[in-house]
Amino acid sequence: xxxxxxxxxxxxxxxxxxxxxxxxxxxxxxxxxxxxxxxxxxxxxxxxxxxxxxxxxxxxxxxxxxxxxxxxxxxxxxxxxxxxxxxxx
Amino acid sequence: xxxxxxxxxxxxxxxxxxxxxxxxxxxxxxxxxxxxxxxxxxxxxxxxxxxxxxxxxxxxxxxxxxxxxxxxxxxxxxxxxxxxxxxxxxxxxxxxxxxxxxxxxxxxxxxxxxxxxxxxxx
Amino acid sequence: xxxxxxxxxxxxxxxxxxxxxxxxxxxxxxxxxxxxxxxxxxxxxxxxxxxxxxxxxxxxxxxxxxxxxxxxxxxxxxxxxxxxxxxxxxxxxxxxxxxxxxxxxxxxxxxxxxxxxxxxxxxxxxxxxxxxxxxxxxxxxxxxxxxxxxxxxxxxxxxxxxxxxxxxxxxxxxxxxxxxxxxxxxxxxxxxxxxxxxxxxxxxxxxxxxxxxxxxxxxxxxxxxxxxxxxxxxxxxxxxxxxxxxxxxx
Numbered sequence: 289x290x291x292x293x294x295x296x297x298x299x300x301x302x303x304x305x306x307x308x309x310x311x312x313x314x315x316x317x318x319x320x321x322x323x324x325x326x327x328x329x330x331x332x333x334x335x336x337x338x339x340x341x342x343x344x345x346x347x348x349x350x351x352x353x354x355x356x357x358x359x360x361x362x363x364x365x366x367x368x369x370x371x372x373x374x375x376x377x
Numbered sequence: 378x379x380x381x382x383x384x385x386x387x388x389x390x391x392x393x394x395x396x397x398x399x400x401x402x403x404x405x406x407x408x409x410x411x412x413x414x415x416x417x418x419x420x421x422x423x424x425x426x427x428x429x430x431x432x433x434x435x436x437x438x439x440x441x442x443x444x445x446x447x448x449x450x451x452x453x454x455x456x457x458x459x460x461x462x463x464x465x466x467x468x469x470x471x472x473x474x475x476x477x478x479x480x481x482x483x484x485x486x487x488x489x490x491x492x493x494x495x496x497x498x499x
Numbered sequence: 500x501x502x503x504x505x506x507x508x509x510x511x512x513x514x515x516x517x518x519x520x521x522x523x524x525x526x527x528x529x530x531x532x533x534x535x536x537x538x539x540x541x542x543x544x545x546x547x548x549x550x551x552x553x554x555x556x557x558x559x560x561x562x563x564x565x566x567x568x569x570x571x572x573x574x575x576x577x578x579x580x581x582x583x584x585x586x587x588x589x590x591x592x593x594x595x596x597x598x599x600x601x602x603x604x605x606x607x608x609x610x611x612x613x614x615x616x617x618x619x620x621x622x623x624x625x626x627x628x629x630x631x632x633x634x635x636x637x638x639x640x641x642x643x644x645x646x647x648x649x650x651x652x653x654x655x656x657x658x659x660x661x662x663x664x665x666x667x668x669x670x671x672x673x674x675x676x677x678x679x680x681x682x683x684x685x686x687x688x689x690x691x692x693x694x695x696x697x698x699x700x701x702x703x704x705x706x707x708x709x710x711x712x713x714x715x716x717x718x719x720x721x722x723x724x725x726x727x728x729x730x731x732x733x734x735x736x737x738x739x740x741x742x743x744x745x746x747x748x749x
Contacts, residue, residue, distance in 0.1 A: 296382070299389045302423070306393040309416050310400030315408040322412055329419060336426045337436045337449045339635040340555045343627070344461045345422070347643035352729060353415060353465050355650070359740040360408055360472040364479040366740075371483040387525035395514050402510040403503075429539065432532035437543060437554035439705065440634050444547040450539030451546070451554035455563065458555065459570040462639045462725060466577040469732045473584040476739060 291335075298332040305329075315361045319354040326350035386427045393420035407475045407485040411468060418464050422457045429453035550702040551711040552633040559637065560717040564696040568681060571721055575678045578728035585735040587743060605656035613655020620648030628722035632711035638718040642725025650733060658741060667734060670727040677724025684716050 305325040312318040326349035333342035393416065400413030429450030435442060437451040479485050546557035559567045628641030652661040688697035700712035709715065 292382075296385060299385055303389045303392050303396075306416055306420075307396050310396040310413055313404075313406070313409060315406060315412070318409060318412050322415070325416070325419075329423070332423070333426060336430045337434060338426050338429075338454045338457070339436050339438070340553070340637065340640065341422070341426065341454050341457050341461065343635060343640040344458050344643060345419075347640055347647060348461055348465045349415070349419065351647045352643065352733070353468055355733065356469055356472055356736055357408060357412060359736040360476060362740040363476050363736075364408070364485055367476070367479040368483065368485075383530040384526065386531045387521075387528065391518065391521040391525065395517060398514065398517075399510060403507060427531050428528075428534075429536065430532055431534070431536065436635070437539075437546075438635055439547065439552040439554070444543075444705070448539075448543055448554070450536040450542075451558050452538050452542050455555045455558040458637075458639060459559065459567060462643060463570050463574050463577070465643075466574045466581075466728065466732070469736075470577045470581040470584070472736070473581040477584055 295332075295335055298328070298335050301328050302332050316358055319357040319361070322357070323350050323354040326353075387424070390420050390424040390427060393417075393423065405486050405488065407478065407487060408472070410487065411471045411475065414471070415464065415468050418460070422461060425453045425457045547705065549698060549711065550705045551714055552706050553631065553635065553637070555635075556632050556637050556714055556718065557711070560714045560721075561698045561711070564685065564717065567717075567721070568685065568696065571678060571681055571724060574725065574728055575674070578674070578732055581732055582735055585739055610655050610657075613651045617648060617651045617655075620651060621645060624648050624726070628718055629715070630708070631718035631722075632714045633706055633708065638721025638723075639725055641718075641722045642727075643729060645722070645726040646729035646733065649730060653737065658737070661737075665730065665734065667731065670730050670734075673723050674727035674731065677720050677722070677727060680720035680723070681717060684713060684720060688713075 302325075305321070305328050309318060309321045309325050312321050326345060330342045330346040330350065333339075333345055397413045397417035397420065400416065401410050404410045404413065429452070431447065431449050434447040434449045437448040437454070442448075475485060478490070482490060484490065542558050542562060543554050545562060546554040549557060549561060551557035551561060624641050624645035626641075627636035627644055628638055631637030631641065649665060650661065652664055685696035688695060688699050691699050693699045698711075698713045700716075702712045703710040
């Protein structure tokens, strides 16, 4: 009974966080929400008796992918700013 | 009532997939699209794990439990596991492509890219 | 109707259709948790028969090692392609790495926590790779933990220390050795008369470190490859974000 309630709560939390990821437009903020979503999904995977998969999800989806996104945003912003400056010259 | 509850797990997986597709369809920024693509991939992980789950079973690792105890399906977990790590590498490739796009075309708005291609062809 | 509203309407129609199809398809599946899993039962009994405590590692590196070989090379290919895309172009310069990016402006608590956790995290990563056959873990997860652990040095605020801790040539070679090592280990089965990727080493008692035969060696090869690929990817992204810039035209 309690296990079912826990699973239900985790599923709803996953759905809510996923909606937040899709609706967050600004990429840097979206990377943070993606990290939170990865954590919630990892906990759901542990509840579904999949510790191996949860380890991979937290290690990769929560730590590495948001870091790559933030670095890409920094680089792209600098490129676009540089292009704007060259265009103004 | 119990039918609704039984439909919830698969409904959440389908919801996450459609939310990711909505993000892709209405996006103005390639990086946002790539993150939503990663979201869509994660919905398939959820679906696979739900298919393999079993009510009173434990994880398929026989460290503390003795062989013979009911465990969940390890095959779908093996599929999901490699998928997560490889999916991250493909996401990195897509982000590298976005960086090149910003350098070459000066924009990462998918709507504007279509019109810039017309300019390039002239 | 503007183009944006038209595209949203089109998406709504498509999503409604997809939702109906999902409801029909997923509604026809048995309820979650009720189902017998014939493949799962056979995979588990086979894993226990080969003395591998972690049934998932057994499926990945013993029963279906060919799929893992393919996945590993997808990772290798994606990493090489991304590294190629992010190479330095002719018209780009980079600021001197160590001098420019000294200790960053982070809270000293973050600095301390980062450096205190660096060595334990790397150690846990090595543990996860080594014990892949007997507890949850393996090459893929351990490689991800190793790559993230190393970058705690950057998160603690000091890019220069990360550069010193991370000789890129070593990781280049390690990535190739990991990928080739998997194939060579598989070929080694051919020399003893077993099929490609067969688990031909003697297996011990269930739950001990050397119990699963070739599975541990495959784990080490994959761990080396995944960790190196992720470290190289992160290094190129960091370099592009922090150091590389277009040469200023005078």
